[in-house]
Amino acid sequence: MVLVLVGSVIGSVGAIFLKSGAHQVNRHWTSIAFNWRLALGVGTYLASSVLFVKGMSNGELSVLFPLVSLSYVCTLVWSRLFFHEAITKVKLTGVGLILAGIIFLSLGSR
């Protein structure tokens, strides 16, 4: 369970690097090949996936699913901090509904 929790936080951090790396990409191939932000983003994604595989092979999915979805909340905070994206009512409503839905889903999966 701790593995999955750590994995979801790491995964949301990975998304930050993917986003900042995505803006460095241009027509020249070196902008992808030597893009350390993209590499770090993919790397952290891979690390979080390994943790998921480890965590999910032992734990119960109904408990683990809601933990994974915490990464959506983390992303709202990271996006505000690093990309100055406003935390709007639309985003809070959307992510709130998604979290609630995932909790219902996991209750139904017991």
Place this chain on the structure above:
Amino acid sequence: MLTPATPAPGVHVPDPAKRKLAIFIVLACTLLVAVGQYLIKLGANRLSHAGLVATMIGIFTIPQLFAGYCLYGVFTVLFVYALRHGELSILYPLIALGYVWVTITAVVAFHETMNPFKIVGLLVIISGVAVLGIGGGAGAE
């Protein structure tokens, strides 16, 4: 935290058509991820007592795990493209639509039972994704 934020220096503000395209790409990507997740879960069952190194080797030697991660690779490329044209805080939560595909697959293909909790959960997730997708596409505050 609720105050309107100005765009960061160096981060360009995308045009509305591309913002909508980005949202569409991510929504389509969730189908890929759903298939990938299913394959990874299949493969993970064969690794229940493996260590970290064995898990890494398993990603390349267990066909289901390998195929699952390849789909994740395709997803990552498309996701990075989408991120150029949209806000991370809109696009990232859209990935939750994958839960809907996974649940439908489980019920249709593997005869898992559907129950009221699951139905409510699916509808609430879909409405959350719709709020983000429509609101984000319109650029609404």
